[in-house]
Amino acid sequence: MQRLVIFGARRDGSAKVLLDILRLGREYEVVGFLDENHSLWGSRISDLPVLGGADRLGSLKGQDVGHIAFAVGDSLQRERLLRLAVGSGLVPATAVHPAATVARDVRLGVGIWVAAGAAVNPGSVLGDGVVINTGATVDHDCVIGDYANISPGCHLSGRTTIGKYAFLGTGVVTIPDVVVGERAVVGAGAVVIRNVPAGVTAVGVPARELSRARR
Numbered sequence: 001m002q003r004l005v006i007f008g009a010r011r012d013g014s015a016k017v018l019l020d021i022l023r024l025g026r027e028y029e030v031v032g033f034l035d036e037n038h039s040l041w042g043s044r045i046s047d048l049p050v051l052g053g054a055d056r057l058g059s060l061k062g063q064d065v066g067h068i069a070f071a072v073g074d075s076l077q078r079e080r081l082l083r084l085a086v087g088s089g090l091v092p093a094t095a096v097h098p099a100a101t102v103a104r105d106v107r108l109g110v111g112i113w114v115a116a117g118a119a120v121n122p123g124s125v126l127g128d129g130v131v132i133n134t135g136a137t138v139d140h141d142c143v144i145g146d147y148a149n150i151s152p153g154c155h156l157s158g159r160t161t162i163g164k165y166a167f168l169g170t171g172v173v174t175i176p177d178v179v180v181g182e183r184a185v186v187g188a189g190a191v192v193i194r195n196v197p198a199g200v201t202a203v204g205v206p207a208r209e210l211s212r213a214r215r
Helices: 015-025 054-063 075-087
Strands: 002-007 028-034 048-052 067-070 200-203 208-212
Touching (some): 048 054, 067 075
Parallel strands (some): 002 067
């Protein structure tokens, strides 16, 4: 198996979820974690050590570690770390839980993970660094932009477009053909029946604009 580290070691975060996906996939041997939080260095997640932070990326190739995965919730941070890792010669892993369903023709970017019970249907596109969380469904011909985060239990109808860095909270539902813009946030349980502009936070049933990001 190919040796891999996970960036992100928050104990109450997604680190354990991603570790489980990778171990069940049996393609990678996870040898440890990295995290920018110095207080976590030297601790352990499950049975694996937190080895350090981003400063360790350059030395991993010399330790026969060639791959990396990301348990980092912040989309901009996930992109920054992925780029650093690639610049250090590491290959971002794609991790799909064996209990997830990803259609054969789905186009996958790099550094993606898809959790248990998720489904991604034919004709869809997942950009770099996308997270499809537990039980989320992405129907046919959807486009999920780079570093977008689809939370547990979201249900995206056909031809939904999700912009780069967008965040959909738990249980969001979309009707067909809507567009959620770049950096938009859709609150948990919202039902999106019209487009959500870039940088907007939308909540409710149906989803309505709550606030707009400062430019």
